[in-house]
Amino acid sequence: ILIDETGIELQEHIMEKIRNFPDVLKDKKHLQSFLGVVNFAGIFIKDLAKYRKDFRPLLKETESLKWKWEEIHTQRVRELKQVCSNLSKLAIPQDEDELVVYTDANDYRWAALLMKKTTTREEPCRYTGGLFSEQQAQVWHINEK
Template sequence: MHKEGLVLSEKKATIAVNKIEFLGIFIDETGIELQDHIVEKIHNFQDVLKDKKYLQSFLEVVNFEGIFLKDLVKYIKDFRPLLKETESSKWKWEEIHTQRVRELKKTCSNLPKLAIPQDGDELVVYIDANNYRWAAVLMKRQLQEKNLVDIQEGCSQNNKPKCGI
């Protein structure tokens, strides 16, 4: 390989294995899953986070696990006002925040394994955009998924980018 210009680190390169560890995840022929020590990180946080810095640390872990979490926004939306804390608006942790932390801990204890696309799978790029950022994700089309025509009919012209059209 070296004569072809490819240089690999003996310590970091692994070739011809069935399972690899990469940035806190396991990847094998059956799918992609988080390593246990990553899942444990979320459980190391208290249910009541004492300040904005702890909340930011907590959300960093949640965001790392986010690709495995369906409807991530549902879990983190109640934390947004706390992140906008200023001198005039004091930190105010409420019961809803504690509930969300507990829900996230419970949900992250049973995260699904992500499937690896197979030959012949129909893949779809889902896009979301606003005035400040855009995001896209490649997903396998599900059989029960709405037809694109159905989505287009329910989406106004101004929201077409948000509908991925």
């Protein structure tokens, strides 16, 4: 990550690593490597969990649950590559700035955005989010009723 007075940006070599991954990943370890590099860009990506959701079953691969790459996985890799090729700089909040946190959630994921609010505009400072575990998702449904 590069930080200067104008903001925070991802280093080019990280974006290049993401671009250089093939669209079809060969196994669980290859997927973990790809997602590990994407995680370096995580604070720049709005709703990263949305893209990661479809990989969850592949990461749970066991003897009884074999690796099965499908078109949706290829599509998600391409989407992540596209998103990572257009990352915006993040703002650095100053002491005098008002900070606003926006949140969102649904049945499978949560997301948040920290914004720097000045008198003239809002600028993103950081994105974060994640996927609910199966147990957390069940609690969510129980609490809805």
